[in-house]
Amino acid sequence: MDEDWKxxxxxxQTSEGSDRRDSTDFLDCKAKRPFHVEHKNIVKDDLxxxxxxxxxxxxxxxxxxxxxxxxxxxxxxxxxHVIPQPEEIYIYSPLGTAFKVxxxxxxxxxxxxxxxxxxxxxxxxxxxLSIPWGIKQAGFTLGVLILSTMGLxxxxxxxxxxxxxxxxxxxxxxxxxxxxxxxxxxxxxxxxSSLVFSLVSLLGAMVVYWVLMSxxxxxxxxxxxxxxxxISDPDFGSNTSVICPYQLxxxxxxxxxxxxxxxxxxxxxxxxxxxxxxxxxxxLLLPLLNFRSASFFARFTFLGTISVMYLIFLVTxxxxxxxxxxxxxxxxxxxxxxxxxRTLFPQLTGVLTLAFFIHNCIITLMTNNRHQENxxxxxxxxxxxxxxxxxxxGVLIFASxxxxxxxKDCIEPNFLDNFPSSDVLVFIARAxxxxxxxxxxxxxxxxxxxQIMGYLFNNSYPSFFHVITLNIFIVAAxxxxxxxxxxxxxxxxxxxxxxxxxxxxxLPALVHMISLKRQGELKWPSAIFHSLLILLGIANLLGxxxx
Numbered sequence: 001m002d003e004d005w006k007x008x009x010x011x012x013q014t015s016e017g018s019d020r021r022d023s024t025d026f027l028d029c030k031a032k033r034p035f036h037v038e039h040k041n042i043v044k045d046d047l048x049x050x051x052x053x054x055x056x057x058x059x060x061x062x063x064x065x066x067x068x069x070x071x072x073x074x075x076x077x078x079x080x081h082v083i084p085q086p087e088e089i090y091i092y093s094p095l096g097t098a099f100k101v102x103x104x105x106x107x108x109x110x111x112x113x114x115x116x117x118x119x120x121x122x123x124x125x126x127x128x129l130s131i132p133w134g135i136k137q138a139g140f141t142l143g144v145l146i147l148s149t150m151g152l153x154x155x156x157x158x159x160x161x162x163x164x165x166x167x168x169x170x171x172x173x174x175x176x177x178x179x180x181x182x183x184x185x186x187x188x189x190x191x192x193s194s195l196v197f198s199l200v201s202l203l204g205a206m207v208v209y210w211v212l213m214s215x216x217x218x219x220x221x222x223x224x225x226x227x228x229x230x231i232s233d234p235d236f237g238s239n240t241s242v243i244c245p246y247q248l249x250x251x252x253x254x255x256x257x258x259x260x261x262x263x264x265x266x267x268x269x270x271x272x273x274x275x276x277x278x279x280x281x282x283x284l285l286l287p288l289l290n291f292r293s294a295s296f297f298a299r300f301t302f303l304g305t306i307s308v309m310y311l312i313f314l315v316t317x318x319x320x321x322x323x324x325x326x327x328x329x330x331x332x333x334x335x336x337x338x339x340x341x342r343t344l345f346p347q348l349t350g351v352l353t354l355a356f357f358i359h360n361c362i363i364t365l366m367t368n369n370r371h372q373e374n375x376x377x378x379x380x381x382x383x384x385x386x387x388x389x390x391x392x393x394g395v396l397i398f399a400s401x402x403x404x405x406x407x408k409d410c411i412e413p414n415f416l417d418n419f420p421s422s423d424v425l426v427f428i429a430r431a432x433x434x435x436x437x438x439x440x441x442x443x444x445x446x447x448x449x450x451q452i453m454g455y456l457f458n459n460s461y462p463s464f465f466h467v468i469t470l471n472i473f474i475v476a477a478x479x480x481x482x483x484x485x486x487x488x489x490x491x492x493x494x495x496x497x498x499x500x501x502x503x504x505x506x507l508p509a510l511v512h513m514i515s516l517k518r519q520g521e522l523k524w525p526s527a528i529f530h531s532l533l534i535l536l537g538i539a540n541l542l543g544x545x546x547x
Contacts, residue, residue, distance in 0.1 A: 109370035112378045117305075118365055119358060119382035124308045124389065126208050127355035127496075130489045131390050132397035133413045134348035140326070140398060141340035144391065146348050151387040154356035155380060157533065160508040161359045162366055162375065167515040177363055182507055185514055190507070195455060197502035198360040202448050203477065204495025205354075209437050209444065210478025211486045213281055215414065216434035218273040219421045225267055226422060241321065242402055243420050244410035278482035282475060288442045289471040292461050297446075300439035307429075307436050308389070314429055315393050318419075319400040326399050336403040346543025347493050353540060354496025355390060356383070359503045413489030445474055497541040505537025 110118070135143030164181045165173035173180070179198075182190035225231070270276055288297075327337045358365075366375045397415050401408060412418050419426040449470055450460045461467060481491060509530035516522035 110368050111370055112374055115365065115369045115378050116382045116385070119362075119379065120385050120389075121305050121308075122361070122365070123356065123358050123382075123386045124304060125205065125355075126212060126488065127351055127492055128308065128311065128390065128393055129212070129414045129416065130351050130492055131355065131394035132401075132415045133411050133489050134351040134493075135394045135398050136338060136408055136411045137342065138345035138348040139338060139340045139342040141328070141330075142342065142345055143348055143398075144395065146345060147352060147391060147394065148387065150349060150352040151356055151383055151390075153533070153536070154353070154359075154504055155383040157504050157508045158359050158362050158379065158383070159376060160512050161503075162362055162379065164508065164511050164515075165363065167512075178360065178503075178507075181511060185511055192455075193502060194360075194507060195451060197499045199448060199451060200495055201354065201357055201360070201499035201503070202444060202451075203474065204491060204499070206441065206444050206448070206474060207478050207481045207495075208488050208491050209441050210278065210281065210475075211482045211488050211491065212414065213434060213437050213441070214273060214277040214482045214486070215417070216430040216437070217281065218271065218277045219430050220427065220434060221271055222421045223427045225271070229264075231264070241318075241420075241423070242406065242418055244406045245412055245417055274483050274486055278479045282479065285438065285441060286471060286475055289445045289475070290464065290467055291442070291446075293446075297439050297443045300436065303432075303436040303439065307433055310429060310432060312389070312393065314425055315396050317425065319396040322400040322402055324399045325401060325403045327403075333409075336407050338408045344547050346540065346547040347489070349540050350493025350497040350500075350544050351489065352390075352496070353500035353504060354492050356386065357496065357500060357504060359508070413487055413492075445471060448474065494544055497544045501537045501541045505533050505540075509533045 131147075135147070137143075138146055161178050164178065165176045168176075168181070168184060171184075179191045179194040182194045186193075328340055329337055330340045333339045333342075362379070366372075366379065369375055369378060398408070398411065401411055401418070410418065416426055416430060421427070449467060452470060453460050453462055453466065457466070485491070513522060513527060513530050516526065
């Protein structure tokens with residue numbers, strides 16, 4: 001009777017014991033291939049009812065396949081397309097009953113709303129702080145058009161990545177990621193290139209994190225020091241709620257130099273945004289990067305959602321307080337307003353490439369979606385929410401920036417730098433983002449370690465020496481950039497355009513065209529469109545160096 005309860009086609013030939021009879025949760029749908037009974041072949045839902053003769057014949061056929069060869073030989077295994085989804089699997093017993101498998105992978109799937117906000121939360125990174133600056137670089141009108149267009153293009157390329165495993169015939173690609181697809185089409189070189197460019201985006205994000213953590217720690221400490229010593233920020237204009245670091249740098253003003261107080265000068269000497277703070281962070285973060293697992297830090301990922309929601313609240317409140325300050329000068333700037341169309345627009349496209357980048361993990365996120373038939377809809381809704389969030393923050397900050405007395409060119413790559421350190425609401429935002437980034441940075445470093453060490457040594461933790469060496473290299477990159485080039489806008493656009501060249505534009509387009517070519521379905525409109533996508537990715541990267 002034990003045989004009646006075992007899957008008919010299974011990789012496990014050992015007895016499971018009589019205690020498994022009352023449960024079917026032990027079935028692993030990827031390793032075992034139980035018999036499937038279509039809904040029309042089940043007489044009734046009652047387990048006591050017998051199945052139809054058609055289902056019995058189909059069962060005998062599968063049973064025959066399983067007797068022909070061992071489960072390790074897939075030559076005569078039933079084709080993958082006849083194996084149902086986990087939630088549609090039924091077990092058939094020679095006694096004539098069919099019952100549905102409960103539990104398993106299907107029970108852990110996420111509803112569409114969870115999947116949509118998981119994608120939104122994943123994309124909502126540090127790029128949101130640079131969107132207003134990017135719109136300023138492109139011009140207000142052109143910036144809004146570029147943001148909408150880049151959202152649509154990156155959505156389509158992400159759709160192509162999501163569909164790429166399903167375009168491969170005769171192979172089970174249910175657990176494949178995009179690097180596996182690249183290896184199928186381009187060999188080991190394709191897999192390596194996708195890994196390298198994915199690491200570029202990851203390392204770029206970690207460098208930006210280090211620069212921002214230095215910035216937030218500096219301003220947090222400055223706020224506490226000024227509060228304790230009852231020091232107010234200097235008035236850099238008629239509107240004291242906003243400052244212009246751009247004008248401050250051009251006039252060579254420095255608070256630490258102009259201060260006549262020895263304690264103030266000493267504080268600014270030891271508490272410098274570029275000279276000392278990046279090195280202080282080493283003491284805090286480097287020991288946290290050497291743990292074997294990052295599960296503890298993964299618990300704080302929810303802080304990303306809270307920080308974005310607070311930023312939206314902060315931007316809304318500041319826009320209400322400052323009001324809108326807009327004038328439209330289509331091709332020429334003046335003392336206070338920038339032109340609507342500017343030649344620096346590639347800087348915005350570089351930022352947006354990273355801002356909309358989720359292509360290296362979209363397959364994993366969508367695999368956990370409960371209703372796979374809604375994947376495209378859910379992906380589109382998520383991109384729409386991301387685009388609207390970027391538009392909301394970028395447009396409000398740009399429009400409400402007080403011009404006059406300041407020029408729109410004063411908008412910083414990190415728009416929080418346009419608010420004085422004495423602003424309590426901005427202080428809360430900086431302190432909260434500092435804590436969030438401090439907890440997420442070890443997780444990013446862990447992901448980089450898993451990819452690098454896994455590829456080189458097939459082990460994510462080969463030894464403490466290997467791990468500490470890699471971590472020192474990663475931390476050194478962040479420290480050097482925070483010390484000598486703390487421009488997060490440029491770092492984001494360079495890393496975004498570099499990783500986007502391969503993972504957003506070139507590889508998805510090439511994979512799709514090759515797949516259509518092999519099927520004999522490649523038409524010239526599709527070939528031209530996807531070739532233009534590749535050229536767009538190349539132009540986006542080159543534009544970062546010439547604009």
